[in-house]
Amino acid sequence: MDTAEPNTPKFRRRAEARPDEVLDAALDLFIEQGFAQTKVEQIARKAGLSKGAVYLYFPSKMAILEGLVARAIGPITGQVFSALSAYKGDPRPIIGQFMRMMAKAMTDPKTRAVPLLVLHEAPGAPEIAAMFRRAVLDHSVPALRALIAQGVEGGHIRAVDPDLTIRTIMGPFLGHLLMSDLFGIEPEGGIALDQLVENHLSILFAGLAPEGAS
Known part of the structure; x- marks a missing residue:
């Protein structure tokens, strides 16, 4: 029988794990039945918590x-x-680092499921699109734009449009995830995100090389 008092390390570890338990339960339900159709009561029940306990960590379903x-x-x-x-x-070494980190993170199915969920839900829920833009794109796009622009200005890469180049960098990665996870079309060797990234970077970096570079 667990006799741990509320101030013991075991109790604290359990309390610290609860937000992740809520997130895991919510992700399963969002994937299974959709964001709009999922109720906080269902998330709480799946996580083994009361509805009030869920609201201690996340004030709304959107916050989850x-x-x-x-x-x-x-x-x-x-x-x-x-x-x-x-x-x-x-900028090419930094772009390579960024893409390889993304590939490593997205090998976890739970991590990969989140952007796919947003892509699936956002067209019918503008608030989800706005949330993802605030949380991710409003930080990533200006940073990548500045990185590419200074590379052009410094002569490190050819004169490209920074905004279009951001789409060129991310497009194949997103397309690969959509083809694999949404449509079930995978290369013979499986999803192999690390191989996709290396293949993409070899083509991308050749295209970004300054004019006349060997």
Whole structure:
């Protein structure tokens, strides 16, 4: 019988784990039945908590989805985007680091499910699109734009449009996830995100090389 008092380390570890338990339960339900159709009561029941306990950690269902986004994307944005805007030099090594980190993170099915869920739900729920833009795109797009623009200005890469180049960088990665997870079309070797990224970077970096570079 567990006789741990509320102030014991075991109790604290259990309390600290509860937000993740809520997020895991919510992700399963959002995938299974959709964001709009999922109720907080269902999330609480699946997580083994009361509805009131869920609201202690997340004040709304949208806050739960935002928590899922932060858990999935946070490790990437926290390590990379804070340094992008101030970087000076050839942007290709930084782009490579960013893409490889994304590939590593997205090998976890729970992490990969979050952006796919947002892509699925956002067209019918503008508030979800707005939340993802605030949480991710409003930070990542300006940082990547600044990185590419300074690379052009410094002569490290050819004269490209920074905004279009951001789409060129991210497009194949997103397309690969959509084809694999949404449509079930995978290369013979499986989803292999690391191989996709290396293949993409070899083509991308050749295209970004300055005019006349060997």
